[in-house]
Amino acid sequence: MNHTLSVAPMLDWTDKHCRYLHRLISKDVLLYSEMITTPAILQGDKQKYIGYNSSEHPLVLQLGGSNASDLAKSCVIAEEFGYDEVNLNVGCPSDRVQKGRFGACLMNEPPLVAECISAMMNVVDIPITVKCRIGVDNNDSFENLKGFVEVLADTGMKTLIIHARKALLKGLSPKQNRSIPPLNYDFVYRIKQYFPELTIVINGGINSLQETQQHLKQVDGVMLGRAIWNNPWMLYELQNQLFNTKGANSRDRVLKKYIQYCESQLSKGVKLHWLLPPVLNLYHGIPGNKKWKSHLVTHAPKRDKDLMVFEEARGLICE
Ligand SMILES: Cc1cc2nc3c(=O)[nH]c(=O)nc-3n(C[C@H](O)[C@H](O)[C@H](O)COP(=O)(O)O)c2cc1C
Incomplete structure (x- = not known):
């Protein structure tokens, strides 16, 4: 799997519609699902939770859980569904996730993470990876992080995505935990440097092609989250520069294809307002962008099947 560039898993944001849009812009970026918990997969409506569009490949399913057997069963289902890779979330600090004893608090339990990873690797052929923080609470020394990675590396796991800030498990909301603890790329x-054989992907606060290129001098891959949500068209420049492909698309052409996608989704009963969020920032930085967004959020909910709202909103962009 090519991990040079990826879009971060983001709950409620990187759903299948968002990933469809991202794939229209970049054919090589690695895409991640939102975090899906093992009970949702094992007991819930599988199609609803992990169904996706075939164009989304290469695609990673991110799992939340800490029961080795449930994680292994979920991996088997992920492989049957055709996912290219499975990632274990060891970075989410929310209270709900802590109560379930998974996410970032697992950084305090390296043997349990190793047990989970081994169980997952045993049952499928697709790669299993981990996304973690640089530490949690006072377990924030480099030695601690190195010890954690050592235990993971011993399982045979090959790829680790590291959000370069620690998580504070008490007193901060998940949102604050994505901005208040300082970034430490050096870790x-x-x-x-300590684990040259591992594919190391850096994440956290990376906002531009230039920053991405700087990080790629030190590590194997860069994962961007909010920067892509706020400006999905950045993927176009990243695709062209990092994968050396020439001018594939324009925003308008992407919009046209996304409208066709919306048409097919509407015919399946999906509501137009669910399809809006990913595309609201498509014209980021272009004059008229605010009017475009405002037209869509005002009119789409009232005209839930009327794709003309896109054309009308496009008319407000001055390009
Ligand atoms: C709305 C939102 C939801 C997120 N949900 C997840 C998630 O489901 N799984 C996960 O590992 N990280 C999640 N994250 C964290 C991101 O994957 C990423 O690590 C973090 O935003 C830092 O990267 P960035 O500065 O490039 O956004 C979420 C972030 C945001 C903004």
């Missing part, structure tokens, strides 16, 4: 670079 991630040093992990790559």
